[in-house]
Amino acid sequence: MKSDIHPDYHTIKVIMTDGTEYETRSTWGNQGDVMNLDVDPKSHHAWTGSAGTILDRDGRVSKFNNKFGSLGL
Template sequence: MKSNIHPDYHEINIIMTDGTAFKTRSCMGKAGDTLRLDIDPKSHPAWTGQQRIMDTGGQIAKFNKKFAGIGIRKE
């Protein structure tokens, strides 16, 4: 195996949507960095069975504004 080709593997902190935190090992960032999750198994519809609209960055509002007139017939 070649030496010095693998990324640094270290501990990082994960903070879930409900505020719970745990440590795991990853190649992301530097040792001790924190990753805050927007979607996790406690809030994702695939695991909860409930639909929830999360508008991150105004994408839903932008879509609604762009396509507001489609489907409306003027007679």
């Protein structure tokens, strides 16, 4: 293997959306950094099975629905 081409592999702390935390090894950040997750398997509807909500920022979803809503089944 070539030397000095691989990123540093170190320990970081990950904090889930419900506040639980764990330590893991990663190439992200620096040794001892904390990663706060906005979306994780405990909160995302793809894993929980609940119906997700779409945030309508600046009316983008409304504009899309107005333009393409009639194409649905």
